[in-house]
Amino acid sequence: MAQSHTHDHASANTPCAPQDVDAFLAEAEALVVRKGQRMTRIRRKVLRLLLENEGPAKAYDLLANLDGEGAAKPPTIYRALDFLQETGLVHKIESLNAYVACGHTSHNHSAVFLICDICQNAEELHAVATSQALKKETEAAGFQMTRAVIEVRGRCRRCHA
Ligand SMILES: [Zn+2]
Ligand SMILES: [Zn+2]
Ligand SMILES: [Zn+2]
Incomplete structure (x- = not known):
């Protein structure tokens, strides 16, 4: 464990990112901006859905829940998911063909x-x-x-x- 990383990880999956969805989104946006990118509405919405989901979510579940974003089409979702993966905010689990929000964006990790x-x-x-x-x-x-x-x-x- 890194020296700077002092909080307790007794439970295997204790996330290091904030548990609160709005706090997480604020941190995520700051991270995106630091990388010189933009947190668009669709990117934010997809990330919020992943944070609110209990387990890994499939792309079509996300699509079904993007209410109020009626113009959202599958390619839009996949582009948003690609972006979120590149920035490290989301991981894809290939064997489940599903996506999860990352709880460890604050430090280098695999x-x-x-x-x-x-x-x-x-x-x-x-x-x-x-x-x-x-x-x-x-x-x-x-x-x-x-x-x-x-x-x-x-x-x-x-x-x-
Ligand atoms: Zn089990
Ligand atoms: Zn991660
Ligand atoms: Zn961590």
């Missing part, structure tokens, strides 16, 4: 998801050491990594009890 075979819940691990190891090992292989999502299958705390 997205490591613990996906339960029984309840299909996906928790993002606070994975700082993994990120450093992956960076080192991919560099040693002469590979320039841009991003990584690691999907770990098994049984969650609740289901293996």
Whole structure:
């Protein structure tokens, strides 16, 4: 765990980002602006839907819930999701073909998801050491990594009890 990162991570998936949706969106917007980009209405709305969703969400669930944004078409959603992934605010879980808001945008990390075979819940691990190891090992292989999502299958705390 990084020195600057002192809060408690007793639970595997305790997010480091604010739990409050509006506070999270404010931080996300600041991050986007720092990168010289713009948090458009559709990007913000998609991120809000992901934050409010209990688990990973499929693109068509997002599309169905974009009320008041009647002009939103699938390509618009996918563009917004691509942007949010590039900025690290959202991860895609390929094996579930679904998206989640990232709880660890405040520090460098690799997205490591613990996906339960029984309840299909996906928790993002606070994975700082993994990120450093992956960076080192991919560099040693002469590979320039841009991003990584690691999907770990098994049984969650609740289901293996
Ligand atoms: Zn993340
Ligand atoms: Zn489970
Ligand atoms: Zn974290």
